[in-house]
Amino acid sequence: MIEKQRIDKWLWCARVVKSRSLAARLVCDGHVRLNARRIETAAKPVHPGDILTIALDHQVRVLKVVTSASRRAAFPEAQSLFEDLTFAPSPET
Structure with missing residues (x-):
């Protein structure tokens, strides 16, 4: 069954x-x-496998959907819904 x-x-x-x-x-x-x-x-x-690109405030987040949720849960459980693919710039030296 596809979630x-x-x-x-x-x-x-x-x-x-x-x-x-x-x-x-x-x-x-938009x-x-x-x-x-x-x-x-x-x-x-x-659906699981979809890639979301979200413009929030002054950052862009790229998230891969892993699964859906039946309810809103605590932050650690919510993190299991997605894989964060956001590019993190390397610190300048």
Whole structure:
């Protein structure tokens, strides 16, 4: 069975944003890409293996969806929903 979940709910469950309404606004404002394609619908489903590129404040996060969640949990459990692929710049010496 393929696991899928609305992108706004997944972003909230993964603790990328503080509320589901903020997640929906982030998506609708065009700050989220799903597999390199800009999306503007908060109801768009995400599946394991999908790559999300999210523009938050002054940073861009790249997350690979590992699984969906039935509820929002504590931060350590929320981290298990994704693999963080964000490029971390090396410290300048």
